[in-house]
Amino acid sequence: MNGPVNDTPILAIRDLQIDAVPAGGPPRRLVDGVSLSVAAGEVLGIVGQSGSGKSLSAFAVARLLPDGVRLAAGSVHLGGQRIDDLDEGRMRALRGGRIGFVFQDPLSSFNPVRTIGSILIESIRRHQRLDAKSARALAVEMLTRMRLPGKDACVDAYPHQLSGGQRQRAMIALALANGPDLLIADEPTTALDPTIQLQILALLKQQTAGRASILITHDFSVAAAICNQIAVMHQGRLVESGPAAQVLTDPQHDYTRSLLRHARLAPAATGEA
Ligand SMILES: Nc1ncnc2c1ncn2[C@@H]1O[C@H](COP(=O)(O)OP(=O)(O)O)[C@@H](O)[C@H]1O
Numbered sequence: 001m002n003g004p005v006n007d008t009p010i011l012a013i014r015d016l017q018i019d020a021v022p023a024g025g026p027p028r029r030l031v032d033g034v035s036l037s038v039a040a041g042e043v044l045g046i047v048g049q050s051g052s053g054k055s056l057s058a059f060a061v062a063r064l065l066p067d068g069v070r071l072a073a074g075s076v077h078l079g080g081q082r083i084d085d086l087d088e089g090r091m092r093a094l095r096g097g098r099i100g101f102v103f104q105d106p107l108s109s110f111n112p113v114r115t116i117g118s119i120l121i122e123s124i125r126r127h128q129r130l131d132a133k134s135a136r137a138l139a140v141e142m143l144t145r146m147r148l149p150g151k152d153a154c155v156d157a158y159p160h161q162l163s164g165g166q167r168q169r170a171m172i173a174l175a176l177a178n179g180p181d182l183l184i185a186d187e188p189t190t191a192l193d194p195t196i197q198l199q200i201l202a203l204l205k206q207q208t209a210g211r212a213s214i215l216i217t218h219d220f221s222v223a224a225a226i227c228n229q230i231a232v233m234h235q236g237r238l239v240e241s242g243p244a245a246q247v248l249t250d251p252q253h254d255y256t257r258s259l260l261r262h263a264r265l266a267p268a269a270t271g272e273a
């Protein structure tokens, strides 16, 4: 990056503790002592097996925890401002505004009876002062930027009319429409065919420039493709984190080594000839 370095990270999570609180039973710790930070221009990969606490850790940032799960302790700062104690109205303004989300399965995240455009326009108008016409123009612009085809870039299409890869492009357009500082993508390519996965990863890599991004994946090869920082989670704890090149080539933990052995990394990612 050029220019002076601002050393306040966009996102700083400190000592997160997340509990399951079953009705009538004692709380059970699901995430224990996770601390992470992400600076502008960084893509942090959170890597670990299914159930290791990746999604809960990332979604706790915007207090998007499922029923029966609560943030028991810890703090979250966005751009230096504490946000874990914001009231619900202010938190709602951050979601889809300064924090954009991409989920694994866009078909279940999009309302099937609404066009892609109407979903985008609603989000744009909730977060920006734009009239209907300008909001639609911005929706078309975002979809075009994500390379959706046609003159209007599928703005009037329904989710089921798009392919899986196109739907994920539309979801990335939605996540980025309000210019978020922080982008959180949870297994964004897991549901896609391998060639489409590569296209979506390339698109994400391009779109993460200048913001802070978190990419959640169980697949080290996905993290290796676009992340410059990697954090490895195992059973609710962070086992290791650092620059991607270091974690990939010189892992400090047995667990990281075993995950890496099972990943099909391109030779360039590990520095092997
Ligand atoms: N609503 C819930 N109630 C109880 N436990 C949950 C709930 N959601 C997730 N968990 C548990 O929390 C752990 C971490 O979940 P999650 O963060 O979704 O894992 P990952 O994203 O790494 O696959 C898992 O053991 C999961 O079973």
Ligand SMILES: [Mg+2]
Pocket: 054, 055, 056, 186
């Ligand atoms: Mg998950």
